[in-house]
Amino acid sequence: DLPAGAKIIKAEGLFAYPGMIDGLCYLGLQEISSIRATVDYKETGRLNPQAKTVEALRPDSMHIPIARSNGITAALVAPSGGLISGQSGLIRLVGWTPEEMIIKSSVAMHIQFPSLPRLRRRRETQPREQASKQIKELKELLKQARYYQKRKNLAKKNLELHFPEFDEKLEFLLPVVNGELPVMISVHADKDIKAAIKFVKDEKLKAIFFGVTDGWKVAEDIKKSGIPVVFSSLNSVPPKWEDGYDAFYRNPGVLAKAGVKFAFSSGSASTVSNPFRSFDFISPV
Template sequence: MRNSLLTAALLLGASSWAATAHDMIPAAQQTQSILLKNGTLHTVANGVQANTDLLLQAGKITAIGKNLRAEGAEVIDVSGKHLYPGLLALDTTLGLVEISAVRSTNDDEDVGTDNPQLQAAAAYNPDSELIPTVRANGIAYAQIVPRGDGLAGQSALVNLDSWTIEDAEHQAAVQIHLNWPTMRRWGVDSDEQKAKAKAAYEQKIADIDQHFESAYRYALAAKAQQIKTPDERWQAMLPLFDGSGKLFVHADKQQTIEDAAALCKKYGFKLVIVGGYDAWRSADILNEMQASVVYTHMLDLPERADEPIGQAFKIPALLKAAGIPFAIGFSDNWDSRNLPLAAAQTVAWGLNQDEALRAITLDAAQIAGANNIGALAVGYDATIAVSSGDILDPAFGKVEALYIDGRKVDLNNRHRQLYHKYLTR
């Protein structure tokens, strides 16, 4: 049974969502084949293919090539258009937060530091007014992530055109999120205050160790079929111990990343660092563990006063040079629509165009543990963004159509409605 992230969601969620629900109707399941003709395909998996056709049948890509034919298919000429896999926005609160300043519309966090059983999917609002504004930029999937301290809960990967969470949820690895503590700085000149900060940090680490030790013992008992009194917290963490789940640790500084890596190494967890500002500095440790990074600071200022102004911008290139698998994420709700811009920024700071696109498509899907999305390839889900230009260029890359599982999505949204409204003023 899923647990709501906030008890208030059960009491206030229905009324708050009704007040902010969008009126775009989710597309019906694909029943007719669709043949997209003569487009420029940015396949991610097999380079860029010009003047190429794409056949979509029953929600899947079934053929790629030139001069394709399909009896009874809807034929759409996309000459001069650019076709991309639907983009993936990682580390968002989309559908969990509607209006940040209105508490009753914020269902992204619960109390306590030990909540691995909580599932963000239980609080997801597929009618959020924010969703159509985000998918208008070609974003087809979002990882919805619980916030909070310590073990905050489990995220879910959803498609952004659905009636319910059951329609929306895409199969992915179990994703448990741990917000690693930071060492508070009480003052640079006081040894006493530094000692207090260090002691407080070490106590939080000890608490995390205790949580995971309890979960480990529970996992051993479960393996031996010796569980007499089930505990939903430790039950939720079993996928970490059997290898079917991933631990997403939110950490930025080198010390916190390496402390988190030590914990994961102890138990053999699959590790994903979220944030990852200093991850490139810990390349040896992360590569040894085959860990990956969701980098979320692409449009941020430097973390340290003595760093160059462009430090945050070039970190994806540093991760690439260090051989660390990574994706670009955008830790927000409505602002996650800027994901293509964040990826574009990496091109100016060391990545090439293909690497930047891969960081918000195929690599993002692989980090989330999702199969058959993130690329234009036969057998993959028919999730495609059709753009008039480079999708990473906000000035010229206007998304003209979006298909999710072969369903053509309504790209109308609140922003466009207001734009046309005030054009008539």
């Protein structure tokens, strides 16, 4: 029985959908991309595991009500830039304060995986070496975090041992090396995806891939790794013309057939919208 005074909505002939979740965006972190003062998803420096996007969240962002009216009710707001960008948080798109909006303040640690050059050229030797150096830097930092954890554990058991000096960066990496917090690795090219899979396996990390533009080329490798994927915006063109104009649209289908778990995202702040809304534009065709 309906309670007295209940509002009745006549929905005959309409469609009802659950609220959509944007898998990665910058809602509440970016207002106008060309005005630096309104862009808060990038921290200075290259290694920022201690940075949390929810600490910079602006509930009064004009993009939030627009996204909400388009059917998005929750979003993963993520950092970007550097090598280790920081931690993303899950928010609901309603609330007057950050505290009212935050569902979970720390969802994943975000890594911008070093990109190897696409073409083999003599002048690209330096970028190739730089990418390898950055991967080694990531591994070394995780090694330090594990050693830091070991020293803390030993000091707890043996009062004669001193605790290591507090290190903020290593402290926030402990949930990562302990398998409590997943890393979301931004990676796009096929050879970079393979390198990222090896990195995750070697470091025994709980991981999610973001972007995977060339995922369709290495779908079986991704499937075997068991790593789920969050696609970036599909409204783009392939980096190489020989991949075909529809490579971005084929990508999810190929990975779906391979059995890869995936989700979609806008990877933006101003283009957050319900993907089903696109049907309104193509239905007359």
